[in-house]
Amino acid sequence: MIQLSVLVTKEENMENIYMNRELSWLKFNERVLEEAENKEVPLCERMNFVSIYQSNLDEFFRVRVGSLQDQMLVNRKIRDNKTNMTSEEQIKAILKGVKKLNKRKDAAYMDVMDKVKEYGITLIDFTTAKSEEKKFLEQYFNHEIVPLSSPTIVGKRQPFPFLRNQEIYAVVVLQTRSGKERIGIIPCTNNMVERLIEIPGGQGRYILSENLILHYIGKVFKGYKVLGKSLIRVVRNADIDADALYDEDLDYREFMADLMKERKKLSPVRLDMSREIDGSVVESLCRYLDVSPERVFRSEAPLDLSFIFAIQDHLRMNPELFYERRVPQKSAAFRDGESIIKQIEQEDKLLSYPYESIRPFLRMLNEAAEDDNVISIKMTLYRLAKQSKIVEALCEAAENGKEVVVLVELRARFDEENNIRWSRMLEKAGCQIIYGLEGFKVHSKLCLITKKGKDGIEYITQIGTGNYNEKTARLYTDLSLMTANEQIGTDAAKVFQALTKGEAVEESEHLLVAPKCLQNRIIDMIDEEIEHRKNGEDAYIGLKLNSLTDKKIIDKLVEASKAGVHIDMIIRGISCLIPGVKGQTENIRIISIVGRFLEHSRIYIFGCGERRKYYISSADFMTRNTVKRVEVASPVYDPAIRARIQGIFDLMLSDNKKAREENAEGVYTLVKCDGEPVNSQEALYQEAYDKAAQRNAGQTPEGANEV
Incomplete structure (x- = not known):
């Protein structure tokens, strides 16, 4: 395991407790890579982790490195x-x-x-191709690829072409008869040509189309001598500030659609190459692309790993190469044949994805769409599935005469085009569409159903930690709380009232609502624990987050640690706080769980015994979440659900298969497995299966809401 720099040496600061955000993210991606290296992970799943590492890195460069690059231009x-x-x-x-x-x-x-070769699948190149295979490949190139190719020779009359983001190109260094050098380029991404080309003979041998193009590229540029060649791939900056560019006289949705087109043209932040070629040629490419030479990366692996999914399809008959098949189970908290809304009115409900199915939530929306007593449905949407049943339910509700107010966040990075499409469909069905606040993304996962009751207005409120996306609900771990609590419903109504007016909530009694009343309330609860500890009482903080970067909260957690408050944190990704530093963070433990499912739920726990408070939230402790976005954290009041959340948290703390603990040097190592192996994700899935089996057998399991 390599140790990425902690950035400030101990000679410079004997009590260093901070980690740079960007290098902490690299440590997270290193943990993803460790799963690709892990021999205990099934082979095809290891392939997945290699691909995830690469796609993570691409997005990191597009967003974070792009942002740093822009900062350098403004103020070094x-x-x-x-x-x-x-x-x-x-x-x-x-x-x-x-x-x-x-x-x-x-x-x-x-x-x-x-x-993979042991299972009859071989990815060949021309050093491993047989003579008869080479004949087939040459014919394939001549008949299937050459007619579709669009070669360019860069010169005075032909400028260097625009290279699309993350697409592969074959580049060749050509020499004319007079001895002059030229650069030739052929795009390798073509929807008419299969990327993974099968060699006839039924022996499971394949070649990537870009390797075929690169090998025979000289045939396209006849009359030139080939001096060198390589595949290249450009990763472009995606950091673009919509709010800074927006003109209030423009239609916001159309403005965002145009902005997405502009993003595709932003400057490169990285250049990947498959081969070493002459340094002067690399310098020329860097000059054409406006990329510094240190941004050039040489890769032994293919530049785009998306083809591995096709290889996996060929290996499906080998179940040992994949994780054991798991399917989201029916929640034991709900009874069949009864109204979901009435069940929620009887007691609060919690769904835990991907272990439990999202269907009860979808049923709740569908019921609300048809219920004559339902007046309105209000919802915030950030990322949606490509085929969204949630949108269908909202459209049906609007067509049935309900007031449907939907905040569609068009600035959900890389999902903008999908959200623009859904916003048009919702609007066409009669929904009122709003686009959030100027300067603040709306990242909350909040749904409010308002209905006529016997004694007046009643609310059903759903608060989630993850997006309203049926696909990711099978891949990400998230929590979804559904409650008829009047106080929570009243606070949720205030959130939507503010949003429809283009304002932020100034204060709320039960919900924590960023940007104005989340960070301060968190700091107040940390202060409470500090005071309890100073008074000689037990004090505790437990946090499950994706990332921790908010310096105000970090510094308050350090203060709590110094006061003797015990702090457990489960942080999947970035942590700018280094635990275990004597006299500073020695009462803080940080683990990261990287496994089969993406850990995505956020849980806040404050206090001990009877005074313990529980929250679930859409917000990480990042400044962008706590003070620059609209986020919502909900208290959990139901005793059974509180016990269940505590059980989930404790189980994850006991994980000794996929958990890595961060030490005082900022280095993550796998938790030592001394006793019984605990893989928290697999344990939670097995529990869901066991409860579903009991449910199907007509049993009512004791402690159905407990782990």
Whole structure:
């Protein structure tokens, strides 16, 4: 395991407790890569983790490195508020760390593909192709690829072409008869040509189309001598500030659609190459693309790993190569044949994805769409499935005469086009569409059903930790609370009233609502624990987050640790706080769980015994979430659900198969498995299966809401 720099040496700061955000993210992606290297993970799943590592890295460069690059253009003196690094220093540290990790990525890929051969699948190149295969490939190139190719020779009359983001191109260095050098380029991404080309003979031998193009590229540029060649792939900046560019006289949705087109043209932040070629040619490419040479990465693995899913399809008959099949189960909290809304009115309900099915929530929406007593449905949408049953239910409700108010966040990065499409469909069905607040993304997962009751208005409120997306509900761990609590419903109504007016909630009694009343309330609850500890009482904080970067909260957690408050944190990704530093963070434990499912739920726990408080939330403790977005955290009041959440949290703390603990040096290592192995994700799925079996057998399991 490599150790990525902690950035500020102990000679500079004997009590260093901060980690740079970007390098902490690299450590997370390193943990993803470790799953690709892990021999205990099924072979095809290891392939997945190699691909996830690569796609994570692409997005990181597009968003985070792109942002740092923009900062450098504005002000090179801007510094990270935790490690005091400039943007330039951060980029240098990132590039150094990525080059080390990419060598491991290449090795993991080669190891996986070597083992895949044992199952009859071989990815060949021209060094391993048989003579008869070469004949077939040459014919295939001549008849299937050449007619569709669009070659370019860069020169005075033909400028360097625009290279699309993350698409593969074959580049060749050509020499004319007079000895002049030219650069030739052929796009390798073509929907008319299969990327994974099967060699006839039924022996499971394949070649990637870009390797075929690169090998025979000289045939396209006849009359030139080939001096060198390589596949290349450009990753472009995606950091674009919609609010800074928006003109209030424009239609916002159409403005965002145009903005997405502009994003595709932003400057490159990385250049990947498959081969070493002459340094002067690399310099020319960098000059044409406006990329510095240190942003050039050489890859032994294919530049785009998406083809592995086709290989996996050929291996489906080998179940041992995949994780055991798991299907979201019926929740034991709900009874068949009864109204979902009435069951929620009787007691609060909690769904835990992907272990339990999202169907009760969908049924709740469908019931609300048809219930004559339902007046309105209000909902915030951030990311949706490509085929969304949630949108269908909302459209049906509007067509049935309900007031349906939907906040569609068009600035959900990389989902903008999908959200624009859904917003048009919802509007056409008669829904009122709003687009959030100027300067603040709406990231909350909030649904409010308002209905006429015997004694007046009643609310059904749903608060989630993850998106309203049926697909990710099978892949991400999330929690969904459904309650008829009048106080929570009243607070949720205030949130929607503010949103429809283009305002942020100024205060709320039960919900924690960013940007104005979440960070301060969190700090107040940490302060309460500090006071209890100072008074000689037990004090505790438990947090499950995706990321921790908010310096105000970090510094308050350090203060709590110094006061003797015990703090457990389960942080999947970025953590800018280093635990276990004597005299500073020695009462803080941080683990990260990277496994089969993406850990995505957020849980806040404060206090001990009878005074313990529980919240679930859409918000990480990142400044962008706590003070720059609309986020919602909901208290959990139902005793059985509180016990269930505590059980989930404790189980994850006991994980000794997929949990990695961070030490005082900022290094993550797998938790030592001394006793019985505990894989928390598999344990939670098995529990869901066991409860479903009891339910199907007509039994009512005791403690149905407990772990």
